[in-house]
Amino acid sequence: MAKYLLGLDAGNTVIKALIFDLEGRELAYAGQEGKSRMPRPGHVERDLGEFWENAKRVIAACLDKAGIAASDIAAIGCAGHGNGLYALDREGEPLIGIQS
Numbered sequence: 001m002a003k004y005l006l007g008l009d010a011g012n013t014v015i016k017a018l019i020f021d022l023e024g025r026e027l028a029y030a031g032q033e034g035k036s037r038m039p040r041p042g043h044v045e046r047d048l049g050e051f052w053e054n055a056k057r058v059i060a061a062c063l064d065k066a067g068i069a070a071s072d073i074a075a076i077g078c079a080g081h082g083n084g085l086y087a088l089d090r091e092g093e094p095l096i097g098i099q100s
Helices: 046-068
Strands: 002-008 015-023 026-031 036-040 043-046 074-080 085-088 094-098
Touching: 002 046, 015 046, 026 046, 043 046, 046 094
Parallel strands: 002 074
Antiparallel strands: 002 015, 015 026, 036 043, 043 094, 085 094
């Protein structure tokens, strides 16, 4: 039976993952800094391919640190910056991540 919770926070500069047990104790944390692009003042963009690779990396690192399998995760909660847009093409492939 799944008995852990995974949190994923996609911030403007760092993507972070945490694993908690069902009592709320933190078991593992990992973060990965990403690259942003500023095409003009007030506009911040991300490469979604890199963003997803970083997400996979921090999730895998947390699973490894906690010593658990992905199938042990009961639920995933996601959070991120408030005013962004992650655009996909018709095939579901990433186009661009607009952060502000």
